[in-house]
Amino acid sequence: MSMIKVEHLTFSYSTSHDLIFDDVSFQIDTDWKLGFVGRNGRGKTTFLNILLGKYEYEGKISAAAPMEYFPYQVTNQDRWTLEVLQEICTDAQEWELIRELSYLEVEAEVLWRPFNTLSNGEQTKVLLAALFLKDGRFLLIDEPTNHLDTMARQRVAAYLKRKKGFILVSHDRYFLDGCVDHILSLNRADIQVQSGNFSCWMENFQRQQDFEMAKNQKLKKDIGRLQQAARRTATWSDRVEASKRGAYDKGYVGHKSAKMMKRAMAIQERQKQAIEEKSALLKNAERADVLKISPLVYRSDTLVTFDEVMIFYSGKSICPPVSFTIRSGERVGLDGKNGSGKTSLLKLLVGENMDHTGVITLGSGLVISYVSQDTSWLQGSLTDFAKKSQIDESLFKTILRKMDFERIQFEKDMKEFSGGQKKKVLIARSLCEKAHLYVWDEPLNFIDMYSRIQIEELLLEYSPTMIFVEHDKAFKERIATKEVLLG
Secondary structure: OOEEEEEEEEEOOOOOOOOOEEEEEEEEEOOOEEEEEEOOOOOHHHHHHHHOOOOOOEEEEEEOOOEEEEOOOOOOOOOEHHHHHHHHOOOOOHHHHHHHHHHOOOOHHHHHOEHHHOOHHHHHHHHHHHHOOOOOOEEEEEOHHHHOOHHHHHHHHHHHHHOOOEEEEOOOHHHHHOOOOEEEEEOOOOEEEEEOOHHHHHHHHHHHHHHHHHHHHHHHHHHHHHHHHHHHHHHHHHHHHHHHOOOOOHHHHHHHHHHHHHHHHHHHHHHHHHHHHHHOOOOOOOOOOOOOOOOOOOOOOEEEEEEEEEEEEOOEEOOOOEEEEEEOOOEEEEEOOOOOOHHHHHHHHOOOOOOEEEEEEEOOOOOEEEEOOOOOOOOOOHHHHHHHHOOOHHHHHHHHHHOOOOHHHHHOOHHHOOHHHHHHHHHHHHHHOOOOEEEEEOOOOOOOHHHHHHHHHHHHHHOOOEEEEOOOHHHHHHHOOEEEEOO
16 A cells, blocks of 8 residues: 655646646545546546646656556557567466456457457456556556446446546446445535545435535625615714714714724624635536527438448448347437447438448438447548538537537637547537437547536437437436437
């Protein structure tokens, strides 16, 4: 056991004057299993890079344990998986690798396959297993769930629960609850550490916000009342001063004036104290402004029909025949293992050329809005993106502001955005589009939990017809009105 101490950490990028961290101090134990949460673009990955020594900063960080980062970059993916893993953990024995993979329910035979033939989920699991075999390392695990299906997330959570000594960046509420014992929260004003899982932290955080909100409202009323009292006292004081002129008993009038002055000073002091108390509140308040969407109403109850549809890659089917219907008002969730064809079905639906059998019947004149899983192509300004997408720029940026974009982000190139910010760009575009059917492919990848809840409330309020793929269990349970299981 050792401690990592962060003292008066201050950091900003050389290309910007905006402080990412401002005089932040806290400490953590290297035996803890820490979930690292916070809004997109607020500095979670930046903090991990600071711990890794990649950036210069002001303040002091003391850490006895060496750090290791996930995802590990595999430079040559043509090699056998065993060779890749032995490069990561040079002292690990083959039997140890097989043991760790068994915990993750990965067959040992993957060790003797080229690394690039493994699915994204398999790659995630074997790299995690290798990193945990590096003795004495404190792991910095950055968004491991983005390529994992629902069952794989449960297995990885169970695996991490057996381990200790890591910081885990994730926005999946069920996943965090399944594997962490502390929460490291990156707030608006500071970084805080709390014992317990995510649900416990969220409950305490909301309770603190509610308490501060109530106290803030009370102090606002107190300040207003004191300001009125100060104005009345000033009026009385002026009248007393005026009465001095020609007064017979100037001693009495002077005493009364001094009494008024003393009362005025007491009111000012109480007002100052109330203002100071108020300014200390709500520094970490997280807004979740209401989002809106304007879905089009389709003239028929049936929008899309899949009839015995099978997807093929290189002449081989990746899923058994699938049949289902999307009806007006339904929110259809596609579920299944990685590689079962979920994304391919969505691509086929939006018109991409896919090798398939069976028939997809789209209603005449059906308007579709699509959020793809891939955000790597986003670059350039938001203004140009809105113009190319033929959406209202003002509405588009208003939605982004409601999703916690700072105005300074509007001036940046999108290639500088975090993964979560890029995904918010695609969701904001979709919310600007008036469509009969919304097709969203893993819309929550990288997106912070505040925005996830915000999007959930939007979909429940407006009930757009949609089909989606999403592995966040909490989201699926609230949003899907019908589930289609593939594979």
